[in-house]
Amino acid sequence: MSSLLRHRRLQHCYIYVCLALFIVTSLYIQIRSFATPYSGILVEQNRSLEWTIAGIQNDSIAANWNIAPGDRIVSVDGQPTPKIFTAAQEKMLVGATRIEVLGSTGLPRLFIVKPTIEDKLENGLAFLLELFLIGVGGYAFLKKPGSHLIHRFFLLNVLIASTIITLFSDEIEISSYLFSYCAVWLPYVMLSFYLLFAFRSIYAKFRFLLMGYLAYAFTCSAFTAFFLLRREVYDWVSHLLNIVFIFTLLLMAGITAFYWNKLDRIEQNQLFLLFVGIFTSLMPYVLLYALPELLRGSALIPAEYVLIGLVPVSGTLAYLLVQRQIVDMKFYITRLSVHSLYYSAMLVLFLLAAVWDSLLYAAGLFILFGMLTFGYQRLLLRLQRQENRKTEWLEHQKLRLSLQLAEKKNIRDILKLSADLLHDLIDVEGLTLVYMDDNALPLVYSTGIYLNTLTPGTANMPDNNDWSGSEKYAQVIELSHGTEEPKLGYLCLGLKTNHTLLSAEEHRLVEKFRSEAIQMLLNARQTFRLRQEYEQLNKVQAAHHERRLRDLQTYSHMALEAREAEKIRISYFLHDDLLQNLIFLSRDLEELYDTGKYERERNATWLKCLYDSQRSIRSLSDQLYPHILDKGDLQEALHWLLRDMNRLNEVAVTLQYEAPVPEPFPSFVKTNLFRALRELIVNVFKHAEATEIYVRVWMGKGSLYCIVSDNGKGFSEATARPAAERGSGFGLMSVCDQMEHLGGSADIDSVPGQGTTVTLKLPLVKEITAND
Structure with a gap:
């Protein structure tokens, strides 16, 4: 039976049932709040067993009527006996639309119970908050329907939405019981x-603690059901709920402090943000x-207003749960924390200003507001300066990439223009x-019969570029310009169309073209070399050395963030995929052991679950470290990688x-080189939308x-910078930086609509050792 309860489809049905119950209940409460709102009249019976007014609550509908305690209630909706609901030993008159009262003048008066404008606005606000919370929870559930953490988050949003709508509601009966259940x-x-969010890896350690909370929740739910049958609510229930709530917050703070030093930096970031x-x-x-309710018997602010602060937090948690952008969490977690603390303090000051009528208190709150602001x-401003320093490295890398692409495009345009003209x-x-x-x-450009016949780096290119x-x-x-001058390239002429020799005029044109081409190239x-010399000159300067150190530190931090994010991704993969499969198998095997009933269909499901787990483990292992590098050479590893990436045979692969x-x-060079090539090959399959991929490795x-x-x-270069700003160019930049650390270089050449070519150059062992 327990295995069935853990089935994903049943869990989804459970979520849908909770959502349906919430919608039905909230609609009922909203309709009753507008149709038969609570008037705020407290009643009692006199010695003649007649119903009289015992009191009128402040800020209620009846507070604006000309009635007073002691007035006798003649009828309610045409009936002599009113509908009573008891809460904290006070009898409330509920469910009434027309109340006839006999006052001290001896003349009966008829009052119509209808919501005020303030009541309508409050119910409208509660409805909007309810829609936001359910929308946020539903969005997270639709994005990740199989996550237990998302299920818990959705239920948390449903409970918060139910609590807010009951507190703002003018319907008393159902709202009181629903609020009790939600608060429990x-x-x-x-x-x-x-x-589950912050201590996923050690969640099992808190099993007995959560079982104790479950026992408390079920016990209080039973008492609430008993009160429901008696149509009564006691004041001590509210005090108990406040005590448990405060104890839960203190318990969360204690657990956080106890395990803080045992977590790594990424987990601390998550925990800090959630806390x-x-x-x-x-x-x-x-x-x-x-605290004021427990200590002095009356609260400073109504509960419905102080709980509104949970609404924006729900949206922030939904973003973290769905996107899970741990790599860039370092860049926004501090700013988000400062914003949260400031606006929470502003909310407290606003609520206090609404309660305190003293001018002295108002002046003190104003001074405190100015200091906080x-x-x-x-x-x-300080955080902005820190973020600017953090982004300098990324901007520098994006600029280098853009300049490299622009230089390639400039030379390619010169070749095309010159070749077509000649x-x-x-x-x-x-x-x-x-x-x-x-x-x-x-860089090669051909015309006529040689068009598209030569590809740089392929076998049809001359050896040693001769x-x-x-x-x-x-x-x-x-x-x-001469044998002593640097060689810029070659001009290769085919046969004339009539298979004759070039004329003197044509020789003169070719020689003039040669001179002009040499000068342009x-x-x-020279422009390219000047830029390189300028960069080398800056590297010699002390200021540049300091900046370079900061760049390396930033890159190291980003690499650490990426590595930790990968650990978290693996943890979620193991928990949400492999662990769930194992739990499913263990529960079903336990049931098979207890009942002894064998079902062929369930056996097929078990086998599929095992095969999926094997495939997932193999895929994860290959992603972490391809063991084929230990068993074979780089060629075998590349064959395996290309075959694995091209399982669907959608791309023509050449190695x-x-x-x-x-x-x-x-x-170590083989390992790093394979990782760089894997990054480039994965980019081709994921982003390039290519039909052909060519990989070549050679010595020269x-x-x-x-x-x-x-x-x-x-x-x-125009599209590379925006892409890098969105974070999608981090892989190329990491490849370039990795080659530089090994003493090599990475050259990127790309033309929109024609593909991309990345060339990695790595010195031999002696040069690598010297640079390393």
């Missing part, structure tokens, strides 16, 4: 949600309602214009591995080269 169960649900949110929202209730503004001037079958760079693969001996062209011209290279065997680099010029190229949608 609210401490248990709030405590269990708090422990501040709950306590700042409930402090007005404790200080202005619960001043401190709040200073804290915000092809129009001389009648050849095609030509190829090549730009060489020592730190990256050559084009002078290529047999595909009729003539290959080196682009340089030399200017582009060209030309590194020597055995591999001439240590194992004392370095190891890796290239990942695709024919996807690509990107430009």
Whole structure:
């Protein structure tokens, strides 16, 4: 039976039943509040067994009538006996729309019970708060319907919404009992949600504590049902609920303080945010309602107003539960805490100003308001400066990426313009214009029959980038001012369409074009080198060294946040996936052991559950560390990665591995290189929308080269910066930084609509060791 109760479909039905009951109950309370609101009249019977007015509550509907205690009630809705509800030994007249009263003048008077404008506004506010809370809980449930934490959060929102609507309601009977039930169960649900959210890994340690709260909740629910049958509510019930609520808050604070040092920094961030949110929202209730009610017998502020602070906290928790953005929590948790504390303090000051009528108190509250606002503004300025320093590193990385893409685009435009112009001037079958760079693969542009036949980094490119001996062209011209000058590239001409030699005029045009192309490419290279020299010059300066240190610290913090976020993701995966499957299997096996009944369909369900668990464990293990790196070389690991990513065969995959065997680099280089390549390959499959992917690994010029190229949608420097600002470019930046730490470099070349090519250059072992 317990296994059935843990079934996800039954849990969903339980959520839907709770939602349906809440909707029906809240609609009934709202309708009764407008149709037959509570008039505020307290009644009693005299010696003649006649019903008389015993008192009139302040701020009630009857407070505006011309009636007084002792007046006799002639009839209520045409009946001589009124409908009575007893609460705290006071008899309330409820469910009345027309009340006939005989006063001291001896003349009967008829009063119509209808809600005032203030009552309508309060009920409207309660309805809006109810919609917000249920909407937030429903949104979280729809986003993650299988999470037990989300189920608990949804129930917490339902209880808070029910509590608020009963407190604002002018319907007495159902609202009183519903409020009692909600107040009984609210401490248990709030405590269990708090422990499940902040102490998920040790949640089982609090099993007996939660069982004690469950026993208390069921016992109080039984008493509430008994009071419901007797149509009475006692004053001590309210005191008990306040005591339990305060005790629960103190217990949560004690658990938080006890386990604080045993949590890592990310878990402390979550716990701090949850703790501040709950306590700042409930402090007005404790200080202005619960404690004054217990100590002096009357609250400073009505309960319905002090509980409104729970509404914004619910929205914040829903965002954290659904998005779970732990990586960037460090950037907003402090600011969010300051905002919460300030606005909670403002709420307390506002409520106190509404209660205290003294001018002296008002002046003191005004001074306190000014001091709090001043401190709040200073804290915000300080936090803003800290956040600006934290974002400097990201801005610098995004600028570098944008400049690199812009330089590639500039050179590519020069090649295209020049090649197309020359092809129009001389009648050849095609030509190829090549730009060489020592730190990256050559940029190639072809026309005519050579169009789309050459791809940088592939096997159809000349070895060692030496084009002078290529047999595909009729003539290959080196682009340089002389043998001592740096080589900028090649101009490769095909045959003329009539298979004749070039004329003297055509030779003159080719030579003039060669000179102009050399000058344009030399200017582009010089601009690129000047930027590099400028960066090197800044690195020498002391100020830049300090900034670089801050950048490295920021990156380390972000990497730590990312690693901790991955741990949390794995924890949620183990709990919500594998653990749930194991619980499901253990409960069903226990039932099978007890009953001895074997069902073939259930056996198939068990096998599917086991297979899913095996697949999940294998996938998680491969994500953490691919053990194929220990069993084989980098080539086998890349074959496995591409085969795993392309399970649906939606992308044409090509792997060209030309590194020597055995591999001439240590194992730590192999591991880091594989992680960088995996990041690039995963990006292609997830974001590039490509139909082809090409991966090549080869050795050349004392370095190891890796290239990942695709024919996807690509990107430009104009789109790279907004994407990086949204956080989607962190993977590319981490690859670049990882290569720099290994003494290598990463070159990114992308054209919108034509794909992306990323080239990794890693020095051999001696150079790596020196840089490392």
